[in-house]
Amino acid sequence: MKLVATDLDGTLVRTDRTVSPRTVALFRRLSRDGVVIVLVTGRPIRWIAPVYEQLGISALTICVNGAATYDPGTDTIVHSAPLEAGVLAEACARLRAAVPGVVFAVERDGGRQMRHEPDFPVGSWEVDHHSVGPASLDELLTRPAAKLLVRAGVQPADEFTARVGACLRGLAEATNSSSSGMVEVSAAGVTKASALARVARTHAVEAADVIAFGDMPNDLPMLAWAGRGVAMANAHPAVRAAAHDVTEATNEDDGVAAYLERVYAY
Known part of the structure; x- marks a missing residue:
């Protein structure tokens, strides 16, 4: 190899x-x-x-x-290969219409910076990080994002990922890397x-x-x-x-x- x-x-x-x-x-x-x-x-x-x-x-x-x-x-x-702003806006609109209580965060510039809605739960190690901070949904959608993070309270990880993926089919990729119920969304094909x-x-x-x-x-x-x-x-x-x-x-x-x-x- x-x-x-x-x-x-x-x-x-x-x-x-x-x-x-x-x-x-x-x-x-x-x-x-x-x-x-x-x-x-x-x-x-x-x-x-x-x-x-x-x-x-x-x-x-x-x-x-x-x-x-x-x-x-x-x-x-x-x-x-980021989610372009228009795709990001469409993804959030679909999810907000389909999933009660959904909240969002975005990773920008490869994850050098994270912005999140005020109700999005942030890890204790990042609460005071200089590159992490709250923002309105409108602000989240102003720039391309490396990754969109999706939460809706306590959710079973695999089932919630499948639900988000079905909602975004043809628009973006949905996956997960933990049991926390957070879904990670990338641009289509990424x-x-x-x-x-x-x-x-x-x-x-x-x-x-x-x-x-x-x-x-x-x-x-x-x-x-x-x-x-x-x-x-x-x-x-x-x-x-x-x-x-x-x-x-x-x-x-x-x-x-x-x-x-x-x-x-x-």
Whole structure:
């Protein structure tokens, strides 16, 4: 395999948000040996720095589910595929008409900035973040967004994602990466797979030479596209069922590292 692509949360990163020393050593060795490393995450750019600090390599990162490809070496977004303002407005209008109590937030500029309706629940770690703040719906719709975030109280994640996806069919992509009931909406055709295919082409790497790891529904397109799509032992049941293979260990126990050590005979 010439390219290793991996999701972060629930896959490479442990619950305490750390990357194990074993994983760090392995990824540094792979990088030295010429293997292309690509991080592929639903995270916005503003959440990536701690992973870089631990890994010690400047891996190209596909953020916000494929809407932004970020180069940490130059601190630039090398490719973006946002929801245009008109599409964003149509998506919000459809959802507000169909889903009682729905509230919205948007990730802008690859997730360097987040704006949310006043009633949208924001994580405690972001309440006072300088790049995160409340805004009216009209303000949310004034600019393109890397990702639209949708909530409507407490919802079962998979069922609510399916409901949002049906409402936005033909307009945008809907997925989820947690059990919190938040749906993540991207522009039509924008997934982790579409962005990873673009990066692979720049390195003249075919899908057959790509191994990809993931754990949640937003990873499904990427695992299907890669020559070897590997689900984590702790993955969502649909991801385990769809993957080509499943790790023996979870993200807490170096599942990715153990699998790659066998692949590369390290």
